[in-house]
Amino acid sequence: MGSISLLLESLPTDVLSAFRSICGEDGVSLGEAVREQHGKDESVHRCRPPDVVVFPRCVEEVSALAKVCHKHRLPIIPFGTGTGLEGGVGAMKGGVCFSLRNMEQVLDLHPEDFDVTVEPGVTRKTLNAYLRDTGLWFPIDPGADASLCGMAATSASGTNAVRYGTMRENVINLEVVLADGSVVHTAGKGRRPRYSPAGYNLTNLFVGSEGTLGIITKTTLRLYGIPEAMVSAVCSFPSVQAAVDSTVQTLQAGVPIARIEFLDDVMIDACNRFSSLSYPVTPTLFLEFHGSEQSLEEQVKTAEDITQSNGGSDFQWARDTETRNRLWKARHDAWYAALALRPGCKAYSTDVCVPLSRLPQIIVETKEDLIENRLTGPIAGHVGDGNFHCLMVVDPNDPEEMHRVHLFTERLARRALAMDGTCTGEHGVGLGKRALLCEEMGPVGIQVMQSLKDALDPNNLMNPGKILQREEP
Template sequence: MNEASLAPRARPVAAVIRQLRGRFSDRCATGQALRDQHGKDVSFHPLHAPDAVVFAESTEEVSAIARLCHAASVPMIPFGTGTSCEGGVAALHGGICIDLSRMNAVLEIHEADFDCRVQAGVTRKQLNAALHGSGLHFPIDPGADASIGGMVSTRASGTNAVRYGTMRESVMSLEVVLPDGEVVRTGGRARKSAAGYDLTHLFTGAEGTLGIVTEVGLRLHPLPEQIAAARCGFPDLRAAIDAVTAIMQTGVPVGRIEFLDAQQVEACNRYAKLGLPVMPTLFLEFHGAPESVVQQVRVAEELAAEHGGVGFAWADTPEARSRLWQARHDVWWAALALRPGCQGMPTDACVPISRLSEAVLAARADVEELGLTAPMCGHVGDGNFHLCVVVDPADADEMARAETLNARLMRRAIAMGGTCTGEHGIGYGKIDFLELERGASMRVMAAIKQALDPRGVMNPGKVLRQRSV
């Protein structure tokens, strides 16, 4: 690489890459295919490849990379598995992608205290495999086999959030590399603390804009004594959502309560060769002692019937539960299969549960008015629902209609006292809506960013509008 021939802006990057190659050898990669793989998430957001990808294997290595990048004002983008949905891994200003996937050790499991400590590259499935036989599990399930560090950074949740909460409730402590390479540790193993600012939860949900999470302390939960799953169809959207509201307001302690609209059910039937009735459908799961689970199922069945529910079926063996849940687990790929060659724009609204029916019906009316393909699903037990808008990014008119749909959905959720994102995060795709939702508090976020990252090198352009680096 002839650095003298490069534009002035590119010279610091080239110098940093040269130093990284000297230290990390073949773990510093500049091949186009690998860079492209690290510059795009699973959604429609366009590719923005980094200038290089470095595979770190320890906190010390992440710190060394950060020091080099910080000194040269070169952007850094943390990368876990790339399963985010709002462009969070895109290298909008180029720079160095720090891949943490090799930092995948489960460091400690404290069975008596229901907690553990892991490196950021451990995935949720790897963690649960390590917990096998302990009687404990990590219940946060965003669908994809995401890395724990990525789940911390986006404050992920998923299907079990209605019972176990989100990553916000699960994260007890963090090890974080700050933009200048300094390593800080936050939180601890105590179940509560009133000691100083809550830095653990400052970094949880920061999407890699304040530092790079390298280790995580997590709260674990006992495996339920009994699990039962159920499925029930409904004559229309309103009936299904009203049944959700009734179940939640009655206080049935459901483990999961998920919703698929008729179009999503049809997509799953085609994709997985299922034979489900094509109608709005709820999927439920119940956890607890055997007699308690049976009672929960009976109450849910009665409430579903009161709202027109039909075909209520439940099962308590692992194999039968998996069959009942298969459609819900297939929703993303099933939706994309409706239009081969297109991409997904996953929306992510969350509203107070009392407004859920209104929000869902309005969203479906918008889809029909705008002539889009957009199956709907949701973790409706906590008011969170998604439209997977299947789009052709090369069709400008269709993209404009999809953006209109998303904007209506976001603005309506915020007006209802909800949020523009229940779990996907902001990335660079939702900055406009974050500003609408948070208003003057954006200045506080900007002040925190400036204090911790004055050079603007940590995942620039995400969450907050960013000056050029």
Template sequence: MADAIDLPRNEDGIVAALGILKQRFGETFHTGQSMREQHGHTTTWIRNQPPDAVVFARSTEEVAEVVKVCAAHKVPVIAYGTGTSLEGHVNAPAGGVCIDLTEMNQVIAVHSEDLDCVVQPGVTRKQLNTHLRDQGLFFPIDPGANASLGGMAATRASGTNAVRYGTMKDNVLSLQIVLPSGEVIRTASRAKKSSAGYDLTRLIVGAEGTLGIITELTLKLQGIPEAISSARCSFDTMDAACQAVMATIQHGIPVARIELLDDMSVRAANAYSGLELPVTPLLLLEFHGSEASVAEQAELFGNIVEELDSKGFEWTTRAEDRSKLWQARHDMYWASLALRPGAKGISTDICVPISRLAECVTATQAKAKELNLLAPIVGHVGDGNFHALPLIDMDDESEISRAETFVAWLNDMAISMEGTCTGEHGIGQGKKSYLLQELGGAVDVMVAVKAAVDPDNIMNPGKIIG
């Protein structure tokens, strides 16, 4: 498996830093074993590597204070949001201090006339959208889990709405960050565009906490659509479902969401969420706009799938029907685990050009079958991104080995198709070995940036390139 590599520890520095931080932060400073393991938690198969201490920060000033102490003693610092990342991002391979940002959870300002807002990093996407609802606004990025917005920016998160609204990199206007020195900077203004200098905002978005800690975000907002309709459509084959996706995108239909479930995932959703869908490949879609435009979009999609021998095409504007379908989609991780009780779900994702989607998905299914793995597939396929979830008996060495082979093969295939080994999960620890294969000499530039900004490698070491 993609095991966590232990890095050299600065034992004297850790002891000195923890002594100072304990005296300064008192009851918000923790060294208990269970608390530390919780903050080294990883939702994949990478070994837990807990920090030496956890500090619950309540302000940018407190984050900066912790970082300054750690910088003075060359002690690692790891930021923590909600712990929903999937590639070992919050592990502490060299020990150090975890800064938990969950108590920095205030919506600082909403500028409804400018369609933007300013939030602290511990605000979750659901919390923000609840806050915005009475103003007719929403934040569209939806990775499924109720992740923190700071964590979503750090991992360049995406999700079901990305096909229309983009990813985190497209929806963050500005960031306030604490650098490895403890200095606080802002990466940009609230202006919707700027030609002023390097784009530091996009450098930090996706840096996974290796260049600094995000303590404030300025985000783009959208108006809640006048009308929303959802559609579902089943297909006899995975190839036909993927062909429908490609045709929909190539015809320019402005779908807000277009999600793929293979037959195993549909079976799991039926059992877990009480649905009665045909157990064949399924597309779930959502259309946003005026009442006339969402009806037109659904009709155009219906014309496309009719030519691909689809079955069971239905669309609705009823909120309760839409909510039931999309809740089932968001519950897919837990539904899939129920296919094999006691198994560990190893969630991995890739993204390929949309023209290669059908070939890639069907090859993935064939590879899982060849290796005798139960690996349901779901995907945000409007942008060529999908997830496979091998369900593994972690006491079976042979099965673990086959899962390793499967994940490696999947990453290699995506890269060979001019795609990426990770569409939205990030690199973390789990996919470090594929970064050079995918980006070549660009990795040297990343190494140079990291060395310039964080010469002592205290910011989330062991992740991406460290």
């Protein structure tokens, strides 16, 4: 276990007793397997386990545990479902992992106000199952069945963002336990107006803060009416440019499209093999339309006309659930299809976001880069927002290849930065993109972020070493 247990060995014994008296014998784990499981996410970042994992059952327990950590200057790392992609849950300085899975209540559903409040153990699929009979849903969908509070912590977006926005636009209020154990409600306790300009926007300061400013213990979310009907469509294009032009024109035409996903030829080829499909191996758009029966007909017609005028072919669409699912199967299985390209390897998704008009150039250059550097990285993107992912399929036991992937990731991010874009589209900064964040923001921007961190967490206890890389004095 080596360095893992350094801190543990020096943990005052009264700390563990204090933890146990707060959340019970079962609520404190020192087991190696439990600690290992809580020290890593779904990325290839080399993380490390915490010294101890605690399982609080309510905000009062989170607050009491945080006060013990504060008193003993122990790092705190919040843990939701561990589905992150930039190493955000690694205990880089040891410390105490707060696993929030036992806080799993859906609270205060107000169907007539289109809002609901959830605890950190509630995932997006759990919430949507809970909402099934209300006619409402929460549409933000990053792929993984992530914790909604974790999605708030990383400012998740996903396939529906082009229509419904990201977590930034859909979180109304947060309950947060701060580094000293005090509890703040970012929009005031129990408040849920649809908007408010009352003082600084604390909600959006904590959305995307990746556990470095506090532990999110409740999230109040905006809900939407389930659309009357949905139509899915797929269309092939002669070039990336043609696919992107179709996207821009569809948005310009005011089609309220719900999802518009891009898959490159490599990704389509992988999907064809994996799911026994026969899509043409060219750049492809997967579309989804939400609305009334009548409005859908018009939306689909407009989109089809636009794709055809850009050389799109094989436009297929479907309204019934079964055919829709069959059409979108390729997109849904993209992750597994990519993995299947190299059995035994690990998939690792890296992403950037650029202004729409720069997408064709950056995708073309990125594909050349992949080929030149002998890397497998099919591309899938939320093209309506200029956000795309390379699903890198790598052998984690080949350090030379891992190094090539690392350099490729940096080049991809710098390419996005050179095109007025951002080094991370929706995965956050975590461990993986801290140096790139400095390039993106410049020294004054980083200094402002560091001042905010110092103001709210002067002892650097909250998920230390993430987002900002400055060591304490």
